[in-house]
Amino acid sequence: MNVAMSTPTPAEHTLVAVEMAGVHKWFGQFHVLKDINLTVMRKERIVICGPSGSGKSTLIRCINGLEQHQRGRIVVNGTELTRDVRSLDAARRDVGMVFQQFNLFPHLTVLENCTLAPIWVRGLSKAEAEMRAMHYLERVRIPEQSYKYPSQLSGGQQQRVAIARALCMNPKIMLFDEPTSALDPEMIKEVLDVMIELAQEGMTMLVVSHEMGFAREVADRVVFMDDGQIVEINGPDEFFARPRHERTKLFLSQILR
Amino acid sequence: MTTRTFVRTAFAPNEPPPLEADSTASRFARSLFATPANFALTVLSVGIVALVLPPLIRFLFLDATWSGTSRDDCLANAGACWPFVRAKFGQFIYGFYPAAERWRPNLVLAFGALLLAPLLIPAAPFKRTNALLFFGVYPVVSFVLLTGGNLDLQKFLLGRFLQWTTVAGVGFGIGLRWAFWTDFLFSAVVIVALVAALAALLRASVFAAVTAAGMVLAGLGIILLAVDLDFGLAPVETRSWGGFLVTLIVAVTGIVVSLPLGVLLALGRRSRMPAVRYACILFIEFWRGVPLITVLFFATYMLPLFLPRDVTFDTLLRALIGVALFAAAYMAEVVRGGLQSISRGQHEAAAALGLGYWRMMGLIILPQALTLVIPGIVNNFIGLFKDTTLVLIVAIFDLLGQIRASFADPNWATPVTLYTGFAFAGVIYFVFCFGMSRYALYIERRTAAYGRGS
Ligand SMILES: Nc1ncnc2c1ncn2[C@@H]1O[C@H](COP(=O)(O)OP(=O)(O)O)[C@@H](O)[C@H]1O
Ligand SMILES: [Mg+2]
Numbered sequence: 078m079n080v081a082m083s084t085p086t087p088a089e090h091t092l093v094a095v096e097m098a099g100v101h102k103w104f105g106q107f108h109v110l111k112d113i114n115l116t117v118m119r120k121e122r123i124v125i126c127g128p129s130g131s132g133k134s135t136l137i138r139c140i141n142g143l144e145q146h147q148r149g150r151i152v153v154n155g156t157e158l159t160r161d162v163r164s165l166d167a168a169r170r171d172v173g174m175v176f177q178q179f180n181l182f183p184h185l186t187v188l189e190n191c192t193l194a195p196i197w198v199r200g201l202s203k204a205e206a207e208m209r210a211m212h213y214l215e216r217v218r219i220p221e222q223s224y225k226y227p228s229q230l231s232g233g234q235q236q237r238v239a240i241a242r243a244l245c246m247n248p249k250i251m252l253f254d255e256p257t258s259a260l261d262p263e264m265i266k267e268v269l270d271v272m273i274e275l276a277q278e279g280m281t282m283l284v285v286s287h288e289m290g291f292a293r294e295v296a297d298r299v300v301f302m303d304d305g306q307i308v309e310i311n312g313p314d315e316f317f318a319r320p321r322h323e324r325t326k327l328f329l330s331q332i333l334r
Numbered sequence: 335m336t337t338r339t340f341v342r343t344a345f346a347p348n349e350p351p352p353l354e355a356d357s358t359a360s361r362f363a364r365s366l367f368a369t370p371a372n373f374a375l376t377v378l379s380v381g382i383v384a385l386v387l388p389p390l391i392r393f394l395f396l397d398a399t400w401s402g403t404s405r406d407d408c409l410a411n412a413g414a415c416w417p418f419v420r421a422k423f424g425q426f427i428y429g430f431y432p433a434a435e436r437w438r439p440n441l442v443l444a445f446g447a448l449l450l451a452p453l454l455i456p457a458a459p460f461k462r463t464n465a466l467l468f469f470g471v472y473p474v475v476s477f478v479l480l481t482g483g484n485l486d487l488q489k490f491l492l493g494r495f496l497q498w499t500t501v502a503g504v505g506f507g508i509g510l511r512w513a514f515w516t517d518f519l520f521s522a523v524v525i526v527a528l529v530a531a532l533a534a535l536l537r538a539s540v541f542a543a544v545t546a547a548g549m550v551l552a553g554l555g556i557i558l559l560a561v562d563l564d565f566g567l568a569p570v571e572t573r574s575w576g577g578f579l580v581t582l583i584v585a586v587t588g589i590v591v592s593l594p595l596g597v598l599l600a601l602g603r604r605s606r607m608p609a610v611r612y613a614c615i616l617f618i619e620f621w622r623g624v625p626l627i628t629v630l631f632f633a634t635y636m637l638p639l640f641l642p643r644d645v646t647f648d649t650l651l652r653a654l655i656g657v658a659l660f661a662a663a664y665m666a667e668v669v670r671g672g673l674q675s676i677s678r679g680q681h682e683a684a685a686a687l688g689l690g691y692w693r694m695m696g697l698i699i700l701p702q703a704l705t706l707v708i709p710g711i712v713n714n715f716i717g718l719f720k721d722t723t724l725v726l727i728v729a730i731f732d733l734l735g736q737i738r739a740s741f742a743d744p745n746w747a748t749p750v751t752l753y754t755g756f757a758f759a760g761v762i763y764f765v766f767c768f769g770m771s772r773y774a775l776y777i778e779r780r781t782a783a784y785g786r787g788s
Contacts, residue, residue, distance in 0.1 A: 143682050169688040180683035184702050184781075193697060194687035239683075246687060 093152070094119045094250050094281040095140055100149035102135060109135050110146065111305045119249075122282045124292040124313075127302035128328060133285045136302070137252045140283065141172040154249055173243030177255040179235040181227035187214070187238050188223040191245045199246065206245070213241040217271050233264030237271055244275075251275065253284040287332060293317065301325045393750075394757060405748045414754040415746070422740045426758070429576015429731055435568060438479045439579050445472060446586070454773065456780060469590065474560050480583075482569035484509045487562045490517040492524070509564025518558065522551045572650040576731035578762065580650070584657055584722040584732065589715050591658035596665025597704075600673055601695060603666065614666070621663030626724050629656040634728040653725045661718050668710040672703030705781045712774035716767045734759050 095117040102110040109132050117123055125133050138144040139151060142158055142165040151158045153168040182190050191210035195201045201209070214220045217237035227235050236256055243251060253272065257265040269291050276282055276295040286292065292299050292313050299316040301309040309322045320326045366376045397413025408415035428436055449468040452458035488511065526547050533543035602614030633656040634649055676699050684694040704711070726735040737755040
């Protein structure tokens with residue numbers, strides 16, 4: 078399925094995609110992540126849920142260095158994230174991210190949104206990059222919108238473009254931060270369908286989401302966070318049927334009404 | 335009575351909107367005379383126009399003198415004395431640039447127009463080559479053409495430290511000196527070596543650093559060669575330049591330098607590195623805190639007191655630098671306003687795709703930020719264009735300066751000479767400023783298209 082095959086690096090032979098060990102983070106005095114321990118295997122799909130402000134976004138943003146952790150270890154595809162910019166570059170090379178607010182570049186067309194980074198970061202020629210972009214735009218089912226600007230698309234379409242844009246960098250790991258929370262209800266499905274397909278193709282995914290149907294269908298494990306900590310991790314069936322922790326029960330009772 | 339259930343049986347078709355009941359003319363009349371206040375304002379406006387316009391038209395056209403060769407032809411009429419403008423036209427445009435050499439400024443203006451026009455037309459091809467020619471080659475060519483080039487460079491860096499003057503007299507016969515060019519080559523080697531050492535020290539790529547330094551030095555060498563070669567052009571001192579030529583030189587230099595410099599300052603002011611940030615804040619606040627007149631005065635009359643004796647700067651060059659830095663500080667604040675309005679999400683999306691700082695800024699943030707602040711940028715350009723006339727106080731005669739100087743000519747001393755001259759200046763300034771303003775509106779409409787979902 079991949080348009081461009083990259084040569085395997087030693088990192089690709091490890092089975093661990095992301096390892097977080099004893100990770101702490103503060104915003105000023107505010108302790109936002111407390112002792113996070115999470116190991117994500119290759120091809121694993123993790124859904125992270127939890128109340129607003131519990132640190133879900135901060136957690137996944139630490140994985141591609143949009144936020145810096147202050148204590149503990151984060152290893153992404155064999156590279157430990159340090160203060161060194163080169164480790165950051167290496168991690169971002171393997172990690173794609175999709176945001177709640179899409180964050181498409183409004184001054185560029187859909188196609189240009191998808192080709193910009195492959196051209197400037199990966200050094201692809203324009204033709205190669207466009208071929209790859211069209212390939213992924215077809216996969217998210219909007220090749221016919223490629224010449225439009227983001228503001229001319231619906232929210233669901235924009236989010237699918239954002240997914241295609243991230244895929245164009247051939248990432249090994251995809252992070253999704255509430256990808257459907259800003260969408261009108263009738264558009265949620267079109268985005269989730271794309272994500273489900275991606276999961277079925279074996280992409281390693283960390284998804285912050287409250288779409289419990291999605292979690293049930295694709296998640297290998299569900300992570301529940303509260304107050305900056307991981308409170309419970311379990312397979313989806315167990316997680317929804319028999320939540321162990323009181324806070325998990327409370328949370329599920331609130332969203333599954 | 336309301337129905338509890340309702341199910342639509344047929345869908346309503348789309349219909350065209352209803353026609354506006356009243357015509358444009360009646361809507362116009364209504365907006366002009368709707369309320370007593372509107373009515374009063376309309377009457378007042380019409381009154382002012384009626385008061386100003388007829389005498390203006392009479393002065394500029396109806397009562398004006400159109401042909402003649404001296405003041406006597408103008409004395410009979412109460413209107414503008416256009417023969418005066420025609421007689422002094424060369425002076426207004428070129429100042430005291432020698433008449434025999436005026437083909438050189440003409441060539442410079444023609445090149446400028448030829449290179450600028452396709453740059454301003456969005457559909458014109460070869461933008462990159464075009465921009466390189468305009469911003470890279472054109473300034474050097476203009477410099478050589480206008481001054482005559484052949485700077486007779488004596489010493490570069492090493493020569494200054496080593497007092498390396500023994501072979502200074504020996505030249506190539508084409509305007510170049512052995513002393514300077516050997517000095518340049520040795521200095522270049524030393525600089526490249528230093529850069530390589532620094533790169534190795536910082537564990538950056540030595541090859542990339544050497545290549546970059548080599549390219550900068552090669553570019554500098556080519557520029558120095560161009561201004562040092564003897565092309566056989568008669569030297570023309572900047573003191574004899576003047577008129578519209580100087581207005582354009584000061585304005586275009588100010589505009590072309592202030593935008594990139596302002597962008598760098600704005601980025602610096604938002605930098606996470608405290609040293610860079612405070613340096614930029616200091617620079618911006620300093621230049622914004624002093625009036626342009628002070629800057630020009632300082633650059634012209636006081637700077638020489640602080641510089642070493644043998645460092646001499648051309649007056650015009652000093653004014654150019656002063657104006658450019660002054661304009662850059664203002665530009666920086668306009669650009670900063672644009673940068674602030676770009677959401678964090680844009681930075682994060684770019685970073686997540688692996689774009690580094692400069693690519694993020696150059697490809698994602700600045701294109702959006704600059705588009706947003708086009709009105710402010712053009713406002714600065716227009717202000718700068720008109721402020722150039724302040725160089726008059728350091729004895730540089732721009733268009734307005736030349737026009738005022740020409741009032742002293744007894745051959746054209748008439749009661750209307752003054753008004754005619756200022757009317758001419760007004761028209762020229764208006765044409766250029768209005769042109770810039772309209773062009774900016776056009777670009778704004780073009781670039782804003784993506785934001786409106788059209
Ligand atoms: N840049 C920041 N500076 C200070 N506090 C922040 C910042 N980003 C997030 N926070 C705080 O950290 C907490 C966790 O935020 P976040 O990870 O976004 O939570 P979630 O995604 O689970 O809703 C919240 O209380 C939020 O207010
Ligand atoms: Mg969040």
